[in-house]
Amino acid sequence: GAVVSQHPSRVICKSGTSVKIECRSLDFQATTMFWYRQFPKQSLMLMATSNEGSKATYEQGVEKDKFLINHASLTLSTLTVTSAHPEDSSFYICSARDKKAGTSPNEQFFGPGTRLTVL
Amino acid sequence: AQSVTQLGSHVSVSEGALVLLRCNYSSSVPPYLFWYVQYPNQGLQLLLKYTSAATLVKGINGFEAEFKKSETSFHLTKPSAHMSDAAEYFCAVSPPNSGNTPLVFGKGTRLSVIA
Numbered sequence: 001g002a003v004v005s006q007h008p009s010r011v012i013c014k015s016g017t018s019v020k021i022e023c024r025s026l027d028f029q030a031t032t033m034f035w036y037r038q039f040p041k042q043s044l045m046l047m048a049t050s051n052e053g054s055k056a057t058y059e060q061g062v063e064k065d066k067f068l069i070n071h072a073s074l075t076l077s078t079l080t081v082t083s084a085h086p087e088d089s090s091f092y093i094c095s096a097r098d099k100k101a102g103t104s105p106n107e108q109f110f111g112p113g114t115r116l117t118v119l
Numbered sequence: 120a121q122s123v124t125q126l127g128s129h130v131s132v133s134e135g136a137l138v139l140l141r142c143n144y145s146s147s148v149p150p151y152l153f154w155y156v157q158y159p160n161q162g163l164q165l166l167l168k169y170t171s172a173a174t175l176v177k178g179i180n181g182f183e184a185e186f187k188k189s190e191t192s193f194h195l196t197k198p199s200a201h202m203s204d205a206a207e208y209f210c211a212v213s214p215p216n217s218g219n220t221p222l223v224f225g226k227g228t229r230l231s232v233i234a
Contacts, residue, residue: 032218044209093163097219105151106170109165
């Protein structure tokens with residue numbers, strides 16, 4: 001099956017620093033990747049949709065200057081949390097859609113998530 | 120616009136008992152429907168999906184779901200719960216050929232299994 005990796009799996013940083021999270025599709029090409037944020041015991045909150053080679057589309061209420069998304073290739077998207085603060089602490093999950101959607105139409109393959117803790 | 124409602128934020132069953140997690144959808148076109156499972160501190164894993172083929176869909180770990188258009192439902196069932204089934208379950212919906220449109224998720228149902 002399609003595999004999506006995230007790195008790092010866990011990160012602790014000081015307030016004011018920037019943190020980059022990588023999302024990779026390991027065995028398929030992803031035209032579209034999605035970034036979610038999940039608070040404890042809650043559902044996934046879509047932050048942005050990222051398409052290869054173009055600017056990400058952010059959901060309402062998500063600061064694009066704070067959460068920088070880059071989708072430089074068909075297998076890699078990055079989320080950079082700039083000037084992180086304690087309220088940015090959360091579980092961040094990415095997902096990807098296979099460019100060849102024939103056998104898995106509309107399915108999103110999820111990464112294992114990144115736990116960010118800002119002190 | 121599409122939406123999903125998961126009835127019951129928390130369901131508790133005894134080991135060996137029937138598991139029933141409810142999902143109702145709202146969609147103006149026949150949708151694609153998905154059930155995902157999430158274990159603590161992990162990403163989401165696909166359990167099963169409905170993409171307009173057979174209405175009874177069998178997934179991994181003994182789970183299955185039936186698409187009922189008349190009831191706009193896609194409930195998830197498993198005949199006999201196992202302790203390892205304890206997790207968070209999410210139902211999701213999308214229109215066919217959705218392109219870049221992300222799945223719309225329900226709020227999730229936490230399943231507890233009692234020994």
